[in-house]
Amino acid sequence: MLNYILMRILRMIPQILLISLLAFVIIQLPPGDYLTERINRLKASGLTVDDAEVERLTRMYGLDKPMHIQYLKWITNIVTKLDFGYSFAFSRPVNEIIGVRMGTTFFISFLAFIVCWSFAIPVGILVAVKQYTFVDYFFTFLGFIGLAVPGFLLALVLMYISFDVFGLKVGGLFSAEYMTAPWSWARVKDFMMHLWLPVLILAIGGTANLIRTLRATMLDELRKQYVTVARAKGLSEFKVLMLYPVRIAINPIVSTFGWLLVWFFSGGTVVEIVLNLDTAGPILWRALMTQDMYTAGAYIVIIGALTAVGSLVSDLMLAAIDPRIRFGGLEA
Amino acid sequence: MQENDQSVLVEIKGLRTYFHLAEGTVRAVDGVDMTMHRKETLGIVGESGCGKSISAYSMMRLVQPPGKIEAGDILFYKTPKDGSSTQSEIVNLAKLDPKGQEIRNIRGNYISMVFQEPMTAMSPVRTVGEQIMEAIILHQKVTKAEAREITIDMLSRVRMSNPQKVVDDYPFQLSGGMRQRAVIAMALSCRPHLLIADEPTTALDVTTEAQILNLMRELQDEFGMAIMYITHNMGVIAEMAENVAVMYMGRVVEQTDVKSIFFNPQHPYTQGLLQSIPQLRDAVAKTEHRRLETIKGMVPDPYSRLKGCPYHPRCPKFISGVCDEVDPPVVRTDDNHLVRCHLYA
Numbered sequence: 001m002l003n004y005i006l007m008r009i010l011r012m013i014p015q016i017l018l019i020s021l022l023a024f025v026i027i028q029l030p031p032g033d034y035l036t037e038r039i040n041r042l043k044a045s046g047l048t049v050d051d052a053e054v055e056r057l058t059r060m061y062g063l064d065k066p067m068h069i070q071y072l073k074w075i076t077n078i079v080t081k082l083d084f085g086y087s088f089a090f091s092r093p094v095n096e097i098i099g100v101r102m103g104t105t106f107f108i109s110f111l112a113f114i115v116c117w118s119f120a121i122p123v124g125i126l127v128a129v130k131q132y133t134f135v136d137y138f139f140t141f142l143g144f145i146g147l148a149v150p151g152f153l154l155a156l157v158l159m160y161i162s163f164d165v166f167g168l169k170v171g172g173l174f175s176a177e178y179m180t181a182p183w184s185w186a187r188v189k190d191f192m193m194h195l196w197l198p199v200l201i202l203a204i205g206g207t208a209n210l211i212r213t214l215r216a217t218m219l220d221e222l223r224k225q226y227v228t229v230a231r232a233k234g235l236s237e238f239k240v241l242m243l244y245p246v247r248i249a250i251n252p253i254v255s256t257f258g259w260l261l262v263w264f265f266s267g268g269t270v271v272e273i274v275l276n277l278d279t280a281g282p283i284l285w286r287a288l289m290t291q292d293m294y295t296a297g298a299y300i301v302i303i304g305a306l307t308a309v310g311s312l313v314s315d316l317m318l319a320a321i322d323p324r325i326r327f328g329g330l331e332a
Numbered sequence: 333m334q335e336n337d338q339s340v341l342v343e344i345k346g347l348r349t350y351f352h353l354a355e356g357t358v359r360a361v362d363g364v365d366m367t368m369h370r371k372e373t374l375g376i377v378g379e380s381g382c383g384k385s386i387s388a389y390s391m392m393r394l395v396q397p398p399g400k401i402e403a404g405d406i407l408f409y410k411t412p413k414d415g416s417s418t419q420s421e422i423v424n425l426a427k428l429d430p431k432g433q434e435i436r437n438i439r440g441n442y443i444s445m446v447f448q449e450p451m452t453a454m455s456p457v458r459t460v461g462e463q464i465m466e467a468i469i470l471h472q473k474v475t476k477a478e479a480r481e482i483t484i485d486m487l488s489r490v491r492m493s494n495p496q497k498v499v500d501d502y503p504f505q506l507s508g509g510m511r512q513r514a515v516i517a518m519a520l521s522c523r524p525h526l527l528i529a530d531e532p533t534t535a536l537d538v539t540t541e542a543q544i545l546n547l548m549r550e551l552q553d554e555f556g557m558a559i560m561y562i563t564h565n566m567g568v569i570a571e572m573a574e575n576v577a578v579m580y581m582g583r584v585v586e587q588t589d590v591k592s593i594f595f596n597p598q599h600p601y602t603q604g605l606l607q608s609i610p611q612l613r614d615a616v617a618k619t620e621h622r623r624l625e626t627i628k629g630m631v632p633d634p635y636s637r638l639k640g641c642p643y644h645p646r647c648p649k650f651i652s653g654v655c656d657e658v659d660p661p662v663v664r665t666d667d668n669h670l671v672r673c674h675l676y677a
Contacts, residue, residue: 224452225448225449225452225453226452226453226455228447229447229453229454229515230455231394231439232447233439233440233444233467233470233518234437234440234441234467234470235436235466235467235470236431236436243458243466247455247457248455248457321457322456323456323459323502324457324502324504327505
């Protein structure tokens with residue numbers, strides 16, 4: 001088991017390096033770079049650009065070097081110093097820009113994930129057990145609405161309702177007076193007040209999806225012989241469900257853990273823009289628009305690493321709950 | 333059929349279990365009468381879909397919607413498990429809440445069941461031991477450690493090699509025959525008064541089948557339980573049963589002891605069944621190139637309900653105007669021989 005985990009972690013290194021290389025190449029593909037674009041813009045508006053300054057910046061970031069040298073320099077800094085480079089668009093180190101925002105995004109994604117699982121799992125089991133009853137139809141109806149309505153639209157509607165009906169202004173992560181204030185109890189409360197909306201919106205799509213998946217796998221398992229056998233032992237219906245079909249139907253849910261978190265992480269960009277949240281998603285968007293390659297690259301590498309770690313965690317959890325996987329090839 | 337001595341264990345009267353489907357109602361069990369005695373082995377035989385499994389499921393109250401017990405009584409003569417009294421309390425299983433406490437105390441404790449498919453009878457993600465111990469802890473006042481001891485003891489009683497290891501194995505690590513042994517150990521773990529075996533050897537090869545049949549007979553002597561053995565295999569009936577009930581389209585058409593079934597079958601359906609068993613010796617000797625006898629026709633569409641005797645369209649002894657008009661009565665042709673046929677009325 002330990003060997004397996006070690007192997008998986010070792011295998012993640014080339015995976016993440018490959019992701020970083022691809023990200024770098026794709027970001028570099030459009031002609032020009034941030035500096036040339038910026039210089040052109042300044043020249044167009046009639047301003048003079050200090051050639052010496054341009055020269056200095058170009059050399060500092062190695063923009064005059066061929067692409068593979070640039071990549072090597074970038075990735076070496078990341079690996080050795082955890083330094084993701086300098087953001088042209090924000091004129092600050094990428095670490096400084098992304099750090100806090102990544103934290104917020106991660107926090108929101110994690111909350112969305114908790115809401116999603118704690119709602120989807122019981123409801124998924126319930127609708128499978130009560131197949132073709134009112135409960136089933138009710139949640140199926142809700143679920144399809146949740147799947148079909150895009151997050152940003154939901155965000156707009158909910159913002160409108162909370163403003164119009166409750167008089168709350170829910171955009172952003174903080175109210176104006178707490179925006180720059182140091183952390184305090186009141187600020188935490190304010191943060192929470194702003195948090196529920198993005199968390200809810202992010203969670204809804206995923207929840208609807210999970211309910212459908214769990215319902216389908218539960219229905220498969222409920223027909224299996226071992227469920228009848230468990231009943232024939234005299235176990236209560238609740239125990240029969242929890243110890244037998246649910247133990248197996250939970251597998252696909254656990255195996256999606258890895259990318260569900262990442263999906264929340266990256267999938268919220270549009271919602272975050274609509275809600276005017278100061279999180280990582282809008283930063284990526286801005287960075288891509290302005291060819292701010294180090295910021296965009298950092299974001300993509302971090303997402304890639306998260307995906308790799310997430311799938312490892314998924315696989316380990318699966319191995320923990322399902323002996324067929326544990327005995328099936330982990331030792332190999 | 334009314335016997336009021338202490339040897340009666342289960343009495344089924346007029347049991348009807350129907351499945352109400354969108355296409356119509358399937359009368360899976362349509363008026364079954366049957367009596368089982370303590371320590372006896374009753375074989376239930378009939379072709380697929382004749383209602384033999386559903387009768388057993390009805391006794392355990394395991395019939396799931398859209399299936400429902402429509403009418404009838406299943407009287408279970410319940411005596412204390414510790415043998416402190418032979419005085420029995422009569423429980424009508426057909427009237428219990430299928431999810432209630434009372435039936436759950438009977439399931440796995442007084443009546444347990446071994447199913448057809450050993451491959452899928454246990455959850456693949458829990459150990460054999462966990463799944464057996466569960467029933468023991470549920471019905472007996474024992475600690476976890478004691479339940480584990482009982483489990484290992486049961487596994488060795490079903491002649492499982494290396495029970496100390498198997499108790500921590502997962503079902504998929506066992507072969508089919510081993511799994512069926514584990515399932516039998518699970519069913520017997522609370523020493524039930526009645527074991528229902530629903531084609532327990534159908535999915536196994538003949539060698540394993542013979543071992544399992546021997547094992548079940550040995551354990552029956554050891555535990556003193558009654559066995560209801562459901563099968564479509566006449567050979568297995570000859571091997572296992574003392575008494576036999578032959579079922580056709582949801583009802584018992586003939587019930588008697590095993591000798592009479594083979595040497596003096598009275599219902600035309602039973603006669604047909606016996607004639608359609610291939611004789612290996614004839615086939616090899618090829619003395620005469622005789623085609624295997626079959627019962628002509630097919631089991632009628634399950635949604636329809638025939639007037640008169642349900643067997644009449646296929647019956648070689650069909651009496652026009654009687655068999656297709658009047659439902660045949662149960663006739664006692666001998667002390668221990670019941671037939672539901674107009675020929676004997």
